[in-house]
């Protein structure tokens with residue numbers, strides 16, 4: 001009688017070491033409420049879900065920064081001083097976890113906070129001689145500047161600031177300008193871009209895989225392109241704005257846009273990132289519990305993060321995944337953090 005089929009054992013590499021860092025502020029957003037994001041993700045069981053399949057997890061609690069003064073824009077920015085304070089706090093907390101060889105997961109909070117987290121990642125990569133790749137998963141390009149922004153909300157500006165376009169107190173946080181070179185960053189899922197922003201994104205040469213690319217090429221092809229050429233010396237950072245997801249499945253986003261990736265497309269995106277074994281830091285931002293329905297968007301985010309850290313919903317053997325990695329031009333053991 002044949003032995004029952006068993007999946008081969010997973011990699012013997014040590015489990016991922018993950019640190020949750022709450023950044024409860026909506027200082028850079030137009031709609032208030034994403035300051036409650038970290039708590040909603042905890043209530044949805046983020047730590048327990050990762051712990052369940054062997055991740056070594058530490059919850060660092062919540063950072064503290066200035067309150068939201070709800071002022072109007074001044075010279076193209078809303079709350080620039082307060083945003084700058086938050087970025088420093090986030091930068092320092094993320095850098096400390098990277099230096100402790102852990103994977104920081106920044107729980108926003110609005111997307112302006114990625115200026116702080118990715119500046120820390122950039123600084124760390126320079127200090128350790130690693131290459132950087134950033135995947136920006138979002139409905140929006142987040143490439144506004146003070147002169148072209150319709151609102152002054154800084155959560156619409158993090159990519160431009162990281163690429164060196166913005167006020168020096170935000171562009172220089174990593175110790176080098178730009179913190180991220182345009183060829184190190186890929187935007188995926190984009191479907192809502194302001195006219196001035198569109199022009200600037202093209203001028204700067206950001207690689208954008210908008211929803212039309214995902215429709216035409218398919219998520220698998222898009223992900224193979226953005227993950228091509230990763231090697232053992234690459235630090236992969238994922239910045240996940242929950243408005244990346246179709247608004248029908250993720251109502252709890254500050255600026256929801258319809259026509260985004262479906263549940264399965266989003267899962268495939270996460271699984272292909274997990275297959276590379278290179279994920280080294282993550283932002284989970286723009287979850288707005290005030291707009292959510294029974295915490296479903298937080299629960300969906302937890303689902304996706306599980307996949308990002310290797311929980312596969314597919315019945316696939318490691319050999320199949322090895323084939324995918326070869327197709328991607330990468331070749332190494334998964335989960336080798």
Ligand SMILES: [Mn+2]
Nearest residue numbers: 111138142241
């Ligand atoms: Mn965003």
